[in-house]
Amino acid sequence: MADYLPSTSRLLARMNPVLVRWGVLALHAELLADGSPRTSPWTLLGNGLSAASEEGGWATLVDVTADGVRRHVLSAYAPGVTEPGSQSAAWHLDGAPAWVEADPSQRYSLIAWAEDGRWEATPRREVGVDARRPWSHPAVAATLEPLTSDEATIEALAMLLWWSADPWSYDPGRTWAGELLPLARIAWNAMVDPDVALDPGALADHLVVLSGHLRRAAVPRVTAERTARLAYQLWGHLAGEAPLGVVSLTRPPAAYDAARRTMERADVLPVEGAEHVAPPARPDPADQEFAQAVHRTLGWGVAAVREAAAGSPKGSRRLDLDSHGLVAHAPDGRVVRLIALDPAHLVLSVHRRPPVETEPGLFGRLFGRRPANEPAAPSVEAQPLPPLPGWVPADEIRQADGEVLDLDWCIRGRWDYRRWSGEAAGGFAMPGALEALAGVAPLGADDLDAALADVHPVSSTALEEVTAMRDALAAFVAGRAPLGV
Numbered sequence: 180m181a182d183y184l185p186s187t188s189r190l191l192a193r194m195n196p197v198l199v200r201w202g203v204l205a206l207h208a209e210l211l212a213d214g215s216p217r218t219s220p221w222t223l224l225g226n227g228l229s230a231a232s233e234e235g236g237w238a239t240l241v242d243v244t245a246d247g248v249r250r251h252v253l254s255a256y257a258p259g260v261t262e263p264g265s266q267s268a269a270w271h272l273d274g275a276p277a278w279v280e281a282d283p284s285q286r287y288s289l290i291a292w293a294e295d296g297r298w299e300a301t302p303r304r305e306v307g308v309d310a311r312r313p314w315s316h317p318a319v320a321a322t323l324e325p326l327t328s329d330e331a332t333i334e335a336l337a338m339l340l341w342w343s344a345d346p347w348s349y350d351p352g353r354t355w356a357g358e359l360l361p362l363a364r365i366a367w368n369a370m371v372d373p374d375v376a377l378d379p380g381a382l383a384d385h386l387v388v389l390s391g392h393l394r395r396a397a398v399p400r401v402t403a404e405r406t407a408r409l410a411y412q413l414w415g416h417l418a419g420e421a422p423l424g425v426v427s428l429t430r431p432p433a434a435y436d437a438a439r440r441t442m443e444r445a446d447v448l449p450v451e452g453a454e455h456v457a458p459p460a461r462p463d464p465a466d467q468e469f470a471q472a473v474h475r476t477l478g479w480g481v482a483a484v485r486e487a488a489a490g491s492p493k494g495s496r497r498l499d500l501d502s503h504g505l506v507a508h509a510p511d512g513r514v515v516r517l518i519a520l521d522p523a524h525l526v527l528s529v530h531r532r533p534p535v536e537t538e539p540g541l542f543g544r545l546f547g548r549r550p551a552n553e554p555a556a557p558s559v560e561a562q563p564l565p566p567l568p569g570w571v572p573a574d575e576i577r578q579a580d581g582e583v584l585d586l587d588w589c590i591r592g593r594w595d596y597r598r599w600s601g602e603a604a605g606g607f608a609m610p611g612a613l614e615a616l617a618g619v620a621p622l623g624a625d626d627l628d629a630a631l632a633d634v635h636p637v638s639s640t641a642l643e644e645v646t647a648m649r650d651a652l653a654a655f656v657a658g659r660a661p662l663g664v
Contacts, residue, residue, distance in 0.1 A: 190296025191249065193311055195417055195445040197323070200332040201228045201240070202413040203370045204325070204339060210386055210406040211343035213398050221339065223409065226424040227251075232322040234258060238314075242416065242423035243278055248294055249419060252279055255289045255319040262305050273301045288318035329367070329447055337363035344393035362392055364453040370410060372455045373442045377414065377435060382407040385456040392457060396570075414438040417445065469592030473522045473656070474621035475607050479505050480652045480662070481630050482619045487644045490637040498619070500648050502663045503579055507615035514580040515615040518572060519655060519662035525589035526571050529611035530580035585609055625656050 204221035205228050212219065222229040227241035238255040264270055268281035271290035279292045291300045291313040300308040309315050314323050325335035337359040369375045369385045376382055383403040391397035408428060415421030415433020418441040422430055449455060483498040483505060493499065499506050505517040514530040571588055587594055587605045594606035607616065622630055631649060636642035647664045655662040 187295040187297075190311060191417075191419075192444065192446070194251075194296065195441070196329075196447050197314055197326050198228075198240075198417060198423075199371065199413070199445055199447045200326040200329070201230065201323070202410075203332065203367060204336060205229075206370065206406055206410050206413070207336060207339055207366060208343070209409065210398060210402060211340075211390060211393070213402050219339065219342070221335075224424050225426050226422065228423070230322050232257075234321065236318075236322040238319050238322045240423075244422065245278065249296070250278060251293045253289070253291045253293075253298075253313050253319065254281060254287060255316075255322065256286050257288045257318045257321055260288045260318045265304075270303065271301055273303055275301065289313075289316055291316075329450075333360065333363050333367050333450065336366055340366070340393060361453065362389070362457070364450040365389070365455070365457050368449040368453055368455040369457070371442070371445070371447050372449055373439050375455055376410055377439055377442065379404065379407040379411055381456070382410060388459060389457040391459075408432075411438065414442050414445075417441045466592055469523070471621065472525060472589050472592045472594075472606070473625070474623055476505070476517065476519060476522075476525065476662070477622035477625065477627070477630075477652065477656070478620050479507065479517065479616065480648070480655075481622055481627070484631060484645055484648045484652070485634060487648060488634045488636045488641055490641045497615075500651065500662070500664055503575060504662050506580070507612075507619075509611055509615040511614065513584070513611045513615065515612045516576070516580055517662075518576065520570065520572075521658050521661065522656065523591045524570060526576065527587045527589070527606060527609065527612060528576050528580075528583055529585040529609065530583055532581040585611065627652055627656065 201221070202223075205223040208219035208221045209223045220231045220233075222231075224239065224241070226243070227239055229237065229239045231237045234257075236255070236257040238253070241252045241254070243250045243252060265288070266286040268283050268285060268287055268290070271287050272279060272281055275290070275292060276294075279290065281287065281290055289300065289308070291298050291308050293299070293313075298308060298310045298313045300313070306316075313319070314326070325331045340359045340363055366389055369382060369389075374381070375385060383400065383406075386403035386406055387397045387400060390403075405428070409425065412421040412427035412430075412433055413423070415438045416423045416427070418433060418437035420433035420437050421427050479498065480500060483496075483500045486496045486498055487500075497508050503516065504519055507515045509515065512532060514532065516528050516530065518526040518528075520526075576583060576586070587609055589606060604610065604613075607613075624630070627649060634645065636645045644664075651660070651662060651664045654660040
């Protein structure tokens, strides 16, 4: 009796879960790289997919389909997984068809090839290759371990999101990838839900919002649309209607019906209890910490408007709103400034006016300036300063209001928990801010019109300034512009 040979469709279907999981990881890496040379263990190649492991292993799956015959080459290297004399490409290509190619300068632990889903490898191997699941071979298994199940892939996706995020662009409490698992589950669902993944517009919308959870500036819409088209073509490849990899963008789109049928039979499922598109990356208005930071900012702003309405000369005001943000003056001469990029991203700095002849301030220490009586070598007890978030306008802060004594930043209502000066208090309670803002109460609500109803400018000049300041506060609350006039 002849050996049972599964049909081509059954053999190709065995690849579907592996290809989908691999593709989902590579697509998110492609999205978040946004053309930059960021390194990622998961990569979308011109004609396939690539993966790398921390141990130095790697694997690639390349599409070499021709003449209507679906062909793939799986190559891999794993340290310590070799047979005698088997690291050269020539050893692995012995007995391979002419369409199987390899880099002669590269080391290999495995080269396997498939026509219409039937996998083979050189007959010289002592350890055979599973003709239906070559990715289970020891040379590949360690690198592709995150592709063994949907949940394992989601965990790897959470790690990828963490690696790809801009430092300090999300809540300071998120310090390890496990805390991004809920977002990774949503990202996974969007890629395996036909109603989202096969609608390039809907998927692009999701991808823009998803990136906004990881960075202050979301990826450009054009980048998200490109990734959405690649995702669509990935499903088209599984249906036999599109090539694999970035080259698919140069070909006509896959047939929708075939892609959807394949997607519904791909043996990958959305996660129950998780959304299928990312919610807006905005702070919850009910979050008390966020509300407190916004209301304190608005209270400062309203107090500055009242001083302007009273006709106080700019040089003598205790509180003001200028082109950079809010400014306040403490009785001891220190200047406190709040730069607010939007309600979720605040930077509070304390300055002292020049000339400074003794101890250098914060940026003086950062940029190497020392007082004459300080030894050149740093003290053993000196603690390194924490890194500035990429979105903090360091140059703008350094150029304003004299030497910087202290600095703190707020992300979605939470002030950084590592103090630059070593003081226990941070945010609006930091030394200098308390004195400069004495008597300034939080607004208590976002209704600026109600808060300013009793403000009556004393002159047309004051009216013009008050109107500009009111408009700036309203634009800030709506998230349309940084705080400033």
